[in-house]
Amino acid sequence: xxxxxxxxxxxxxxxxxxxxxxxxxxxxxxxxxxxxxxxxxxxxxxxxxxxxxxxxxxxxxxxxxxxxxxxxxxxxxxxxxxxxxxxxxxxxxxxxxxxxxxxxxxxxxxxxxxxxxxxxxxxxxxxxxxxxxx
Numbered sequence: 001x002x003x004x005x006x007x008x009x010x011x012x013x014x015x016x017x018x019x020x021x022x023x024x025x026x027x028x029x030x031x032x033x034x035x036x037x038x039x040x041x042x043x044x045x046x047x048x049x050x051x052x053x054x055x056x057x058x059x060x061x062x063x064x065x066x067x068x069x070x071x072x073x074x075x076x077x078x079x080x081x082x083x084x085x086x087x088x089x090x091x092x093x094x095x096x097x098x099x100x101x102x103x104x105x106x107x108x109x110x111x112x113x114x115x116x117x118x119x120x121x122x123x124x125x126x127x128x129x130x131x132x133x134x
Contacts, residue, residue, distance in 0.1 A: 031101040031112035038099040
């Protein structure tokens with residue numbers, strides 16, 4: 001009996017270890033939550049995909065003035081859809097104001113915990129960033 005139980009436990013353990021691991025990244029692991037960036041730019045692309053929607057916004061680098069396209073991380077597509085977001089909520093070429101946290105990696109153009117405001121000051125997407133104001 002103990003041999004069958006051992007075989008069952010090992011078999012289940014093998015199956016569990018072979019299953020893909022689903023984990024979500026920590027915001028503070030990727031983004032510097034102590035440094036907030038705000039900029040105005042033009043929407044270049046909105047990519048609806050799991051686990052997050054990404055909005056590409058073209059602007060000038062705040063430090064150097066050189067053109068840069070930031071990749072602004074939004075929420076999960078399903079959550080944003082339930083909150084009223086649609087694929088055409090942001091139009092390509094539309095001017096928006098973004099407030100969020102830059103990635104810790106200085107080479108990365110990712111922005112996290114972002115709030116996106118339309119030209120009229122309406123919150124299109126509201127992340128966890130308390131610094132964003134219309």
